[in-house]
Amino acid sequence: MPQFLDTTTAxxxxxxxxxxxxxxxxxxxxxxxxxxxxxxxxxxGDQAVxxxxxxxxxxxxxPETLAFSPEEIAEHVAQVSPADRAALELAAERIRAYxxxxxxxxxTWTDPDGATLGWRWGAVAAAGLYVPGGLASYPxxxxxxxxxxxxxxxxxxxxxxxxxxxxxxPLVLLAARIAGVDEIYRIGGAQAIAAxxxxxxxxxxxxxxxxxxxxxxxxxxxxxxxxxxxxxxxxPSEILVIADKDNDPDWIALDLMSQAExxxxxxSILITDDAAxxxxxxxxxxxxxxxxxxxxxxxxxxxxxxxxxxxxxxxxAAALSNRIAPEHLELCVADPETLAEDCRHAGAIFLxxxxxxAIGDYVGxxxxxxxxARSARFSSGLSVMDFLKRTTLSKMTPAAxxxxxxxxxxxxxxxxxxxxxxxxxxxxxxxxx
Amino acid sequence: MPQFLDTTTAxxxxxxxxxxxxxxxxxxxxxxxxxxxxxxxxxxGDQAVxxxxxxxxxxxxxPETLAFSPEEIAEHVAQVSPADRAALELAAERIRAYxxxxxxxxxTWTDPDGATLGWRWGAVAAAGLYVPGGLASYPxxxxxxxxxxxxxxxxxxxxxxxxxxxxxxPLVLLAARIAGVDEIYRIGGAQAIAAxxxxxxxxxxxxxxxxxxxxxxxxxxxxxxxxxxxxxxxxPSEILVIADKDNDPDWIALDLMSQAExxxxxxSILITDDAAxxxxxxxxxxxxxxxxxxxxxxxxxxxxxxxxxxxxxxxxAAALSNRIAPEHLELCVADPETLAEDCRHAGAIFLxxxxxxAIGDYVGxxxxxxxxARSARFSSGLSVMDFLKRTTLSKMTPAAxxxxxxxxxxxxxxxxxxxxxxxxxxxxxxxxx
Numbered sequence: 001m002p003q004f005l006d007t008t009t010a011x012x013x014x015x016x017x018x019x020x021x022x023x024x025x026x027x028x029x030x031x032x033x034x035x036x037x038x039x040x041x042x043x044x045g046d047q048a049v050x051x052x053x054x055x056x057x058x059x060x061x062x063p064e065t066l067a068f069s070p071e072e073i074a075e076h077v078a079q080v081s082p083a084d085r086a087a088l089e090l091a092a093e094r095i096r097a098y099x100x101x102x103x104x105x106x107x108t109w110t111d112p113d114g115a116t117l118g119w120r121w122g123a124v125a126a127a128g129l130y131v132p133g134g135l136a137s138y139p140x141x142x143x144x145x146x147x148x149x150x151x152x153x154x155x156x157x158x159x160x161x162x163x164x165x166x167x168x169x170p171l172v173l174l175a176a177r178i179a180g181v182d183e184i185y186r187i188g189g190a191q192a193i194a195a196x197x198x199x200x201x202x203x204x205x206x207x208x209x210x211x212x213x214x215x216x217x218x219x220x221x222x223x224x225x226x227x228x229x230x231x232x233x234x235x236p237s238e239i240l241v242i243a244d245k246d247n248d249p250d251w252i253a254l255d256l257m258s259q260a261e262x263x264x265x266x267x268s269i270l271i272t273d274d275a276a277x278x279x280x281x282x283x284x285x286x287x288x289x290x291x292x293x294x295x296x297x298x299x300x301x302x303x304x305x306x307x308x309x310x311x312x313x314x315x316x317a318a319a320l321s322n323r324i325a326p327e328h329l330e331l332c333v334a335d336p337e338t339l340a341e342d343c344r345h346a347g348a349i350f351l352x353x354x355x356x357x358a359i360g361d362y363v364g365x366x367x368x369x370x371x372x373a374r375s376a377r378f379s380s381g382l383s384v385m386d387f388l389k390r391t392t393l394s395k396m397t398p399a400a401x402x403x404x405x406x407x408x409x410x411x412x413x414x415x416x417x418x419x420x421x422x423x424x425x426x427x428x429x430x431x432x433x
Numbered sequence: 434m435p436q437f438l439d440t441t442t443a444x445x446x447x448x449x450x451x452x453x454x455x456x457x458x459x460x461x462x463x464x465x466x467x468x469x470x471x472x473x474x475x476x477x478g479d480q481a482v483x484x485x486x487x488x489x490x491x492x493x494x495x496p497e498t499l500a501f502s503p504e505e506i507a508e509h510v511a512q513v514s515p516a517d518r519a520a521l522e523l524a525a526e527r528i529r530a531y532x533x534x535x536x537x538x539x540x541t542w543t544d545p546d547g548a549t550l551g552w553r554w555g556a557v558a559a560a561g562l563y564v565p566g567g568l569a570s571y572p573x574x575x576x577x578x579x580x581x582x583x584x585x586x587x588x589x590x591x592x593x594x595x596x597x598x599x600x601x602x603p604l605v606l607l608a609a610r611i612a613g614v615d616e617i618y619r620i621g622g623a624q625a626i627a628a629x630x631x632x633x634x635x636x637x638x639x640x641x642x643x644x645x646x647x648x649x650x651x652x653x654x655x656x657x658x659x660x661x662x663x664x665x666x667x668x669p670s671e672i673l674v675i676a677d678k679d680n681d682p683d684w685i686a687l688d689l690m691s692q693a694e695x696x697x698x699x700x701s702i703l704i705t706d707d708a709a710x711x712x713x714x715x716x717x718x719x720x721x722x723x724x725x726x727x728x729x730x731x732x733x734x735x736x737x738x739x740x741x742x743x744x745x746x747x748x749x750a751a752a753l754s755n756r757i758a759p760e761h762l763e764l765c766v767a768d769p770e771t772l773a774e775d776c777r778h779a780g781a782i783f784l785x786x787x788x789x790x791a792i793g794d795y796v797g798x799x800x801x802x803x804x805x806a807r808s809a810r811f812s813s814g815l816s817v818m819d820f821l822k823r824t825t826l827s828k829m830t831p832a833a834x835x836x837x838x839x840x841x842x843x844x845x846x847x848x849x850x851x852x853x854x855x856x857x858x859x860x861x862x863x864x865x866x
Binding site: 004083084086087088090091094097098101102104107111113115116117119122124125139140171207208217226228229233241249250251252255257258260292293294298325336340343344345346347348349350351352353354355356357358359360361362364365366367370371372373375376377378379380381383385389390391392393394395396397398400401404405407408409410412414415416417418419420421422423424426427430 | 551572573687725795796798837840844850851863
């Protein structure tokens with residue numbers, strides 16, 4: 001059973017604080033191992049990647065087989081059923097339609113002093129996308145990472161996906177092809193991140209790396225940060241459902257379980273203003289846990305990190321939601337739009353009882369790569385912006401320089417940066433001559 | 434003298450690659466010390482910060498004097514000359530006018546399937562700004578960090594600025610007041626970053642930390658990343674000037690020196706299509722280095738990391754610029770707008786000979802916190818966006834769920850996530866009943 005909390009009880013604050021700060025993830029300290037792997041790849045290039053892939057993935061590669069050939073991709077992709085293919089294509093179309101709208105406009109204007117100012121957005125030249133192999137190899141994540149990159153205009157998009165023992169997920173290759181990925185390497189772990197960041201003889205380096213991974217991948221991303229850009233370091237998934245009593249307890253139970261089944265470290269929380277409804281949902285969860293395929297994982301997550309919180313009213317629910325800053329927030333209430341206005345910190349909000357979070361995982365259109373572990377307080381889900389950067393533009397006319405130059409000179413002097421001031425003064429002196 | 438390179442010589446590629454990869458910064462490994470400091474602040478709160486401030490800044494504080502009082506601030510600020518005050522106020526006004534335009538719009542739309550989609554931007558609730566003490570205590574950086582935060586709508590903005598031996602820079606306090614900063618703490622180093630990230634009895638925690646700092650501050654920011662958001666880890670400053678022969682060599686020399694005077698690790702590079710002009714600029718630099726106040730620093734930077742590169746033509750200059758991906762790029766050519774179109778990777782571009790980079794440091798309007806060390810390939814200068822985060826919104830009607838739900842269910846099945854599929858199926862079954 002999950003924890004049951006009630007805001008009207010004396011020990012609520014203590015219990016809620018403990019829930020917020022519960023350490024859900026065992027992060028093994030793999031930093032030293034990862035540092036060695038990165039150094040090895042930087043020193044020995046292809047051969048290091050090949051050796052490490054033989055060791056960790058039990059797969060013998062050559063420089064020629066590091067990447068999938070077009071023929072291999074076609075062969076694997078041919079195994080995908082028409083129904084799966086159609087589903088991926090519809091998902092890709094909807095994700096693309098959403099992300100196209102994120103493209104920010106360039107701006108330029110001339111201000112009253114005659115200074116022309118503005119900025120220009122441009123795409124990262126090359127991006128690398130990490131895709132976990134094995135169990136957590138999700139074609140939907142390929143779409144969610146690759147489509148924003150391509151919409152942004154990234155010239156070259158490479159995927160690294162390990163194939164332990166040579167096992168390939170054809171859906172991952174198909175998703176990559178649908179999304180327009182240019183290169184697919186069958187490598188994984190810290191060695192894949194190092195190869196993407198620093199390049200090898202066969203693998204040209206990229207400028208930005210995104211995508212989820214295990215502790216080795218996360219530690220490697222943290223280490224190469226600065227050499228290349230990275231997206232967030234994702235933690236286990238979370239959902240917060242705020243639901244009133246006018247919901248089917250089984251629907252809400254399934255929504256909670258759809259997070260819990262990801263990972264024993266996932267967290268599912270229900271906040272309701274009706275204690276009996278909370279109890280009914282908990283019972284529905286227990287019933288579903290009898291038969292779910294992933295009942296061991298989902299059950300462990302629910303038992304260890306699940307919670308049902310009864311509140312006095314919906315404003316109190318919004319206040320708690322802001323302290324949780326959930327990755328996913330479902331608002332199953334009569335007026336979800338109004339409640340959403342008070343929920344300031346959330347990666348994604350799902351409005352109303354016909355919007356289960358699973359829609360957002362696949363076909364809604366918004367990205368499913370979202371900030372976890374309360375980081376929605378300060379960060380956003382993956383977007384086109386992650387593959388763009390902004391260059392600011394300034395142009396002074398002689399008149400503009402005369403108008404604002406003396407102020408720059410004054411501030412440079414106050415900061416004891418003489419050459420800064422002189423670079424302005426030399427121009428002003430000639431203009432005033 | 435700086436390095437002289439010429440793209441027509443056989444050894445150019447080798448020399449240019451060496452220039453690109455020159456390690457300009459000695460990063461002492463302070464990570465273990467910083468880890469201890471953070472642990473200490475987490476364990477002992479105020480008292481740890483007080484003890485560490487006594488040790489590193491030779492300053493005795495109490496919980497009551499960690500923050501400047503309004504009276505102290507007023508007293509220090511009263512010492513600022515009217516000219517300096519007017520300069521800071523004009524700079525603030527121009528920076529605000531530029532950054533207000535960065536506020537991104539919210540969007541919501543309903544697609545043909547009846548799904549309402551969109552996103553909403555919201556401000557980070559609390560931000561902390563680190564301001565170095567001593568020599569590198571720049572009031573202009575206070576404006577550049579604090580104004581975007583306030584424009585974004587950050588509720589609570591705190592500054593940490595160390596005052597070693599009790600020495601206060603009144604201009605920093607005035608800049609903070611002009612920018613609307615709410616709290617100013619006289620603490621620095623890793624202990625200040627830890628206090629902002631985790632909070633103490635006196636200092637409430639923030640959600641995002643920005644601002645430059647020494648190796649301890651940089652290591653601490655890297656460590657608290659994830660618990661809070663951080664901006665980039667800034668390296669030493671850089672400028673690339675692309676100039677044709679129709680420029681005053683002394684102006685260009687001063688522009689190069691305005692970066693070099695920041696730091697012996699700074700880098701100033703000139704690219705020109707006229708070797709004689711390059712020589713003339715190098716001579717003008719030598720002349721200026723005879724008298725500049727900061728000639729030791731500027732001279733060391735120019736000698737160790739400066740370069741004058743002669744190219745065949747301007748397109749070649751743009752190609753090299755893209756490999757350098759400079760923080761600051763000055764285009765002193767006849768048609769800077771056209772050349773700028775080919776310069777894809779730069780933090781800030783300054784167009785034409787009347788736009789010395791120093792204008793951008795103070796009063797142009799664009800931010801002067803910019804990506805260094807080639808990171809303009811994948812990142813942008815500080816902006817209002819750094820203090821905002823996006824929440825995505827989705828709402829399905831029954832019709833929309835019927836239209837796209839089956840696709841979500843199919844993809845969930847292909848990823849073996851049964852509860853995901855069931856959360857959609859349960860709703861579809863009722864709708865189809």
